Amino acid sequence: MALTSAATRTAARAAGRRPPRVRRRATRRRGSVTLTVLTGLVLIYALLPLAWLLINATKTQQGLFDSFGLALAEDFALFDNIADTLAYDDGIFLRWLLNTLLYVCVGAGGATLLAALAGYGLAKYDFRGRKAIFAVVIGAVAIPGTALAVPTFLMFSRLGLTNTPWAVVIPSLVSPFGLYLMWIFAADAVPDELIEAARVDGAGEFRTFFSVSAPLLAPGMVTVLLFNVVATWNNYFLPLIMLKNPDWYPLTIGLKTWSQQAGTAGGEAVFHLVITGSLLTIVPLIAAFLLLQRYWQSGLATGSVKE
Structure with missing residues (x-):
């Protein structure tokens, strides 16, 4: 040879x-x-x-116009800008931040739990209509959220829920893509023999899910949670048409109002606050990805190697 x-x-x-x-x-x-x-x-x-x-974000209002965009200005004003952003308009930025955290914790967290429960049920229970539900889920994934915004607004307007946090939270609880991911993940992550053993030991269905199946579904749930957190944190169009009271604005709408205010003739120019607020807005997302990265990576790699 x-x-x-x-x-x-x-x-x-x-x-x-x-x-x-x-x-x-x-x-x-x-x-x-x-x-x-x-x-x-x-x-x-x-x-x-x-x-x-x-x-x-390190420049003053005047420094933004007197220096090149990717060059540092003479005055380093990052900490002053952060203090001004948090204190501007009686600290409305902190109110917007708390609103966003509320929408993310309740909306994204609830959407992840519902997606895990529904995906687990569709993957591990045999009943009539599973194929029809699968077709509905795939169709819902293909429909963009903006196409449903106006019908959702009309429905919530009839219910009297517009201009309330529920108008943002309730639609965020529905995640067709998260449901599809959990459906596929649960089909391989949870052995049928383990579920049968839990039933033989006398465990109910909910106890089996939370005590036996949920730890095995954790990597997939973290992956779905990250997708939902990013989608809810960056949600713009739905709060824009649902909310009129600035006290319930999320960060996306709040920063937009500051930008519009700075662009009007009689409005106060706060471009440095808009930029600093945008920087503060992405910090929690970066922290979430860094803290949950190892769970996310393990979730994506599950099932890639066979024993």
Whole structure:
């Protein structure tokens, strides 16, 4: 075998061609360089706005207009800007932050729990209509949320729930994509034999879920939770049409009102507060991803290796 390979390489050199192994290495090297360049471009595309936001949050109102966007100004005013942002308009930013946390904790947390319960039930219970429910879930995933915003507003208006936190919380409890993910995850993560053993020991269905199945579903639930947290935290269009009272605004709508105020002729220019508030807005999301990263990664890798 070795003689045959040596003869092949010798013949290739005599004919002026590269040996096959050398060609493969060269192709792999070119592919690696291309992948590195593309990864670098994606990294720049993702980090450049964050760098711009961080740099400009250190500038004063005047410094924003007197300096280049990606260059530091002479005065470092980050901490002053943070203090002004939290204190502006009687501390309304803190109220918006608490509202956003309320919508995320109740809406995203409830959506994750409901998706886990429904996905587990659809994966582990055999009943009529499962295929129809599957078709409905897939169809709901394909429908954008903005298409349902106006019908949702009309329904909540009839119920008298507009301009209340329930108008934002209740629609956030429905997560078709999260339900689909938990359905697929629970089908492989929870063995049927384990459920049968719990039933034989006398455990009820809810006790089986919370005591036996929930720990196995934790990685998938964390993944769904992260998706729901990001979607609820960045939710803009639904609160925009549902809420009129600034005391119930989330951060997305609140910062938009500051930006509109700064852009009007008679409004106070608070562009530095808008930028600083935007920086403070993304800090909790980054912290959530860093704290839950290992659970998220394990959830995505589950089932990729068979024993």
